Amino acid sequence: MSGNLLSVRNVSKAFPGIQALKDVDFDLKPGEVHALVGENGAGKSTLIKIICGVLQKDTGDIFIGENRIDIHNPFHARSLGMGAIFQELSVIPSLSVAENVFLGSERSVSKRLLARKQLIAKTRDICAKYQLDLDPKATVRELSTAKQQLTEIVKAISSQPRIVVMDEPTSALTEEEARILYSIIEDLKKQNAGIIYVTHRMNEVFKLADRVAVLRDGALVADMPASELDLDSLVKFMVGREIELYRKSNKKREELEGVEPFLHVDGLSRGRAFFDVGFTLHKGEILGVAGMVGSGRSEVMRALFGIDQVDRGEISINGEKVHIGSPKDAIALGIAMLPESRKLQGLVLMHSVAVNLTLVVLRRFISGMLVSFRKMTEYSVGRIGEFDIKPGNPGMTVENLSGGNQQKVCISKWLSMNPRILIVDEPTLGIDVRTKSDIHHLLRRLANQGAAIIMVSSEMEELLAHCDRILVMNQGHMLGTFFNDELDQEKIMSLIMKDSMSRRSTFVVSERAPK
Amino acid sequence: MKEASQRARSSWRDWFIYIVLASLILLFAILKPSFFSLSNFGNIARQVSMVAIMAFGMTFVITSANIDLSVGSVLALVSVMSAFSLSWGFGLVGASLVGIAVGVLTHLISAIIVTKARIPSFLVTLGMLGIARGVALTITETKTVNIYEETFKSFWGAGAVFFMPVALIWVVAVLLISILLYRYTIFGNHVKATGGNITAAQFSGIDTDSVIIRSFVMLGFCTAIAGLMMTSRIGQGRPDIGSGMELDVVAAVILGGTSLYGGKGSIVSTLIGALIMTVITNGLIILGVQYSVQMIIKGVIIIAAVSLSEKNK
Numbered sequence: 001m002s003g004n005l006l007s008v009r010n011v012s013k014a015f016p017g018i019q020a021l022k023d024v025d026f027d028l029k030p031g032e033v034h035a036l037v038g039e040n041g042a043g044k045s046t047l048i049k050i051i052c053g054v055l056q057k058d059t060g061d062i063f064i065g066e067n068r069i070d071i072h073n074p075f076h077a078r079s080l081g082m083g084a085i086f087q088e089l090s091v092i093p094s095l096s097v098a099e100n101v102f103l104g105s106e107r108s109v110s111k112r113l114l115a116r117k118q119l120i121a122k123t124r125d126i127c128a129k130y131q132l133d134l135d136p137k138a139t140v141r142e143l144s145t146a147k148q149q150l151t152e153i154v155k156a157i158s159s160q161p162r163i164v165v166m167d168e169p170t171s172a173l174t175e176e177e178a179r180i181l182y183s184i185i186e187d188l189k190k191q192n193a194g195i196i197y198v199t200h201r202m203n204e205v206f207k208l209a210d211r212v213a214v215l216r217d218g219a220l221v222a223d224m225p226a227s228e229l230d231l232d233s234l235v236k237f238m239v240g241r242e243i244e245l246y247r248k249s250n251k252k253r254e255e256l257e258g259v260e261p262f263l264h265v266d267g268l269s270r271g272r273a274f275f276d277v278g279f280t281l282h283k284g285e286i287l288g289v290a291g292m293v294g295s296g297r298s299e300v301m302r303a304l305f306g307i308d309q310v311d312r313g314e315i316s317i318n319g320e321k322v323h324i325g326s327p328k329d330a331i332a333l334g335i336a337m338l339p340e341s342r343k344l345q346g347l348v349l350m351h352s353v354a355v356n357l358t359l360v361v362l363r364r365f366i367s368g369m370l371v372s373f374r375k376m377t378e379y380s381v382g383r384i385g386e387f388d389i390k391p392g393n394p395g396m397t398v399e400n401l402s403g404g405n406q407q408k409v410c411i412s413k414w415l416s417m418n419p420r421i422l423i424v425d426e427p428t429l430g431i432d433v434r435t436k437s438d439i440h441h442l443l444r445r446l447a448n449q450g451a452a453i454i455m456v457s458s459e460m461e462e463l464l465a466h467c468d469r470i471l472v473m474n475q476g477h478m479l480g481t482f483f484n485d486e487l488d489q490e491k492i493m494s495l496i497m498k499d500s501m502s503r504r505s506t507f508v509v510s511e512r513a514p515k
Numbered sequence: 516m517k518e519a520s521q522r523a524r525s526s527w528r529d530w531f532i533y534i535v536l537a538s539l540i541l542l543f544a545i546l547k548p549s550f551f552s553l554s555n556f557g558n559i560a561r562q563v564s565m566v567a568i569m570a571f572g573m574t575f576v577i578t579s580a581n582i583d584l585s586v587g588s589v590l591a592l593v594s595v596m597s598a599f600s601l602s603w604g605f606g607l608v609g610a611s612l613v614g615i616a617v618g619v620l621t622h623l624i625s626a627i628i629v630t631k632a633r634i635p636s637f638l639v640t641l642g643m644l645g646i647a648r649g650v651a652l653t654i655t656e657t658k659t660v661n662i663y664e665e666t667f668k669s670f671w672g673a674g675a676v677f678f679m680p681v682a683l684i685w686v687v688a689v690l691l692i693s694i695l696l697y698r699y700t701i702f703g704n705h706v707k708a709t710g711g712n713i714t715a716a717q718f719s720g721i722d723t724d725s726v727i728i729r730s731f732v733m734l735g736f737c738t739a740i741a742g743l744m745m746t747s748r749i750g751q752g753r754p755d756i757g758s759g760m761e762l763d764v765v766a767a768v769i770l771g772g773t774s775l776y777g778g779k780g781s782i783v784s785t786l787i788g789a790l791i792m793t794v795i796t797n798g799l800i801i802l803g804v805q806y807s808v809q810m811i812i813k814g815v816i817i818i819a820a821v822s823l824s825e826k827n828k
Binding site for chain 2: 054073074075078084086090091092093094095099103104105106107110112113114155
């Protein structure tokens with residue numbers, strides 16, 4: 001244990017029906033980032049939850065420094081010098097940023113009365129130290145998801161922890177905010193804290209990690225310096241076979257040029273969400289939409305699917321002008337949308353796989369006046385096989401599926417209506433590499449079968465690898481549509497940065513008179 | 516920009532209940548000028564006091580994402596137990612302590628079942644609603660218990676200090692204590708955290724069970740105060756009082772903008788909500804509207820006000 005902040009030895013944990021962890025060893029040294037990677041269900045979450053005191057181990061030992069300790073609950077973990085940023089937002093929407101940062105540790109500042117002024121001042125100090133653009137007085141409810149996540153990060157580091165656990169901390173952050181997090185991590189390292197970093201983003205592993213531990217099916221399969229790994233070998237450890245995640249699958253420019261577009265969008269505007277957005281989409285094409293969270297990209301998709309109404313603009317499909325007043329209209333026109341949040345907008349979590357799969361096309365399973373449960377199940381079994389949904393039980397509650405499998409249910413639900421236009425918003429967010437690659441292949445296959453696909457994603461590598469053209473948005477404005485070969489990651493970033501700079505000065509003008 | 520417009524909307528929402536209250540007063544004053552008189556405002560002040568005091572406590576319970584339907588019944592139990600205590604010669608202090616103990620204990624029992632057995636508070640307090648009323652009716656054999664202690668009556672509300680009715684003094688006292696606890700203590704913030712996101716609160720090291728229990732105890736204390744005031748005003752311990760009062764109390768809290776899903780609220784707005792409920796009742800009585808029709812009109816106004824304010828959220 002010598003010199004380790006944290007040593008996990010032979011820890012096992014079983015849930016009913018699953019051995020989640022098998023004899024896992026894990027170390028954390030001062031001043032290092034130890035990445036923890038693996039597919040969904042590999043046991044990462046279980047391991048960090050045990051370390052943070054949320055779950056109790058079945059067998060094995062945990063040492064903090066030299067002392068063997070059973071961590072009883074999250075508060076105990078915190079008192080042992082741990083700070084955690086969880087994947088699910090764990091901020092209280094109705095409280096202010098400062099109140100959230102010191103939630104549970106207010107007594108370090110004052111005994112009974114709430115010392116708001118001091119909390120605000122202390123929070124402001126932390127924000128200033130890391131140059132965070134976060135107002136300590138703001139109510140969390142009114143902040144963007146990214147700022148809420150920043151609040152949680154500030155909360156985790158406010159107690160000056162020695163051991164920091166970060167579970168997918170950047171999944172809600174824009175690239176710029178992620179860079180702030182990276183600098184916070186550098187700072188923590190300099191102060192000799194150790195960081196356990198859980199992520200699905202492979203580029204982060206190589207950017208941040210000193211060492212990488214890989215879990216597969218509950219067992220540790222590799223633990224080595226990041227410098228001895230490359231993307232292919234890492235993915236191979238995780239999956240147990242080779243997968244090429246970012247192999248280019250896009251079409252050549254010649255295949256699209258000269259073809260009559262299927263969807264025409266012109267001059268679409270809605271309030272302050274987006275202005276004058278226009279583009280075309282061909283059959284067989286995957287159009288990527290790049291932009292920061294809050295750039296208006298998701299809002300445009302919502303409008304295309306009829307969830308929000310537009311103020312101005314025209315949409316035509318196959319040369320015919322159409323009006324999309326509701327998702328029902330959109331579905332009738334053959335448009336399907338995989339929403340940004342599968343849990344909130346995509347699935348009925350407490351219902352079974354079969355019920356979710358047949359939600360859009362329930363009409364098909366009616367015999368007489370009643371829904372035929374037998375037909376539904378037969379259909380679902382077919383779909384489950386086709387999309388390799390695990391576990392393959394149509395009666396299983398969707399809530400109990402892993403994120404990747406939930407997403408598969410969500411996609412196949414929409415494919416049941418054979419959409420002519422498929423909009424996918426963040427289709428692979430928080431999903432393991434194997435399922436991610438499955439989804440990429442699926443989208444390309446659908447395109448090859450003649451569907452027109454729009455893919456919104458925060459991950460630029462994904463867009464650049466799989467989209468034929470890419471539309472770039474910033475602050476509600478469209479910066480242009482580019483062929484895949486005209487762009488790379490730096491080009492997209494610099495387009496967005498330049499636009500942000502120019503807009504800052506002309507903001508008031510453009511607000512009064514949007515084009 | 517989005518944040519700014521949201522803030523503008525939420526401040527409009529804060530003002531909404533004041534507008535509702537003012538328009539109701541205006542409406543009744545036009546329909547019946549005697550409504551707008553000093554003596555009637557005195558009536559309203561006395562009538563609002565009990566609903567308001569219980570609503571302050573209820574704001575804590577609802578903010579913690581729970582509810583308590585038993586307050587009307589517990590009020591009756593407090594009333595008969597304190598009246599019995601007086602007849603046994605416990606005096607003002609003894610009878611008051613018994614009343615407070617009854618209010619606090621019944622709520623403590625509910626809260627322990629809610630937190631330890633993990634049964635929704637809606638069901639537990641629905642059960643307590645029956646139990647408390649049943650006990651009150653059983654021990655009195657459904658009869659009233661007369662009170663002859665004048666000090667008790669004047670202390671808890673029948674009397675006046677200078678020109679201030681005692682009832683008003685109690686409301687202001689509980690109001691100030693509630694504001695202090697709700698806005699300016701760590702406990703208040705933990706109530707909001709527990710109701711806002713119970714998992715996050717636990718991850719932050721908050722003992723959410725204890726927070727919920729303390730919220731219920733606060734409500735129990737408020738219910739006891741209201742019960743003692745009611746008892747002193749009618750000069751009797753009665754097992755049949757307060758029935759249906761839980762609806763006025765919950766309506767006052769929700770009208771005041773406290774989220775039924777927990778996490779946020781305001782004590783001052785709860786007071787306005789209680790005033791709205793009282794003004795409606797008082798105004799309809801003055802207009803001579805039948806009790807049955809009163810109930811219908813009250814129901815319609817509550818639904819309209821809440822849906823209007825939800826819409827403008």
